[in-house]
Structure formats: structure tokens, C-alpha cells
Amino acid sequence: MFENRALEILIIAAVVLLLFGAKRLPETARGLGKSLRIFKSEVSAMKTDTAQANTVQATTAPRADLRAVPAETGGNRVDAEAETTNRV
Structure with missing residues (x-):
């Protein structure tokens, strides 16, 4: 088997x-060699x-856009617009 393989290699090298x-x-x-190195x-x-893109994407997780309503309207309620945009 090795003889056939060696003969094939010699023929290919000659061609x-x-x-x-x-x-x-x-x-x-x-x-x-240069093109393989560049590749x-x-x-x-x-x-x-x-x-790097995957790392940046993982570290900058999306946050909820919650804006507090001014204190005179209750203070702890979430803005209605923020509620509708964060709903999935």
C-alpha cells in the first residue's frame, strides 16, 4: 500500500x-505560504x-426605562409611557 502512495506522490510532484x-x-x-499566513x-x-462583541453585549444588558413621576403626583408610580415600552 505504501508503494502505491509513494508512486502517486512522485507522479504529482513531477506534474x-x-x-x-x-x-x-x-x-x-x-x-x-504568505497567503496562508494572511488568511x-x-x-x-x-x-x-x-x-469582544459577545463580551460587550453580555456586559451591557438592557435596562428598563423607568422614569419616576414627579413627587406631587405620588412619587412612586412609574410613568405610563415607560410601562408600555417595557412590556413584552
Whole structure:
């Protein structure tokens, strides 16, 4: 089984060498390495941004908009407008 796999790898390597040539092969490998590095850094930055957004969202929980009515109308009652906006 290993002999078949090694033969396949050699054939693929020979085809790649014929397609790209000996001079362009190192340049192509460098370009591929750079693009993979950039992709990896962008993915990690995206994960960091998502984690920060989730943290900010969790720490800033929505609060009820309760406005006290002036003291001369009872003082402890909640404004009727605030009651209707907070109702689910």
C-alpha cells in the first residue's frame, strides 16, 4: 500500500514541476505560504472581534426605562409611557 502512495506522490510532484518549472516553484510556494499566513491572521482577528462583541453585549444588558413621576403626583408610580415600552 505504501508503494502505491509513494508512486502517486512522485507522479504529482513531477506534474507540478513540469507545469510550474523549477524557477517558478519556489516563488509559488512562498506566495502560497504568505497567503496562508494572511488568511490565518484574518481568521484569528475575526474570532477576537467576535469574542469582544459577545463580551460587550453580555456586559451591557438592557435596562428598563423607568422614569419616576414627579413627587406631587405620588412619587412612586412609574410613568405610563415607560410601562408600555417595557412590556413584552
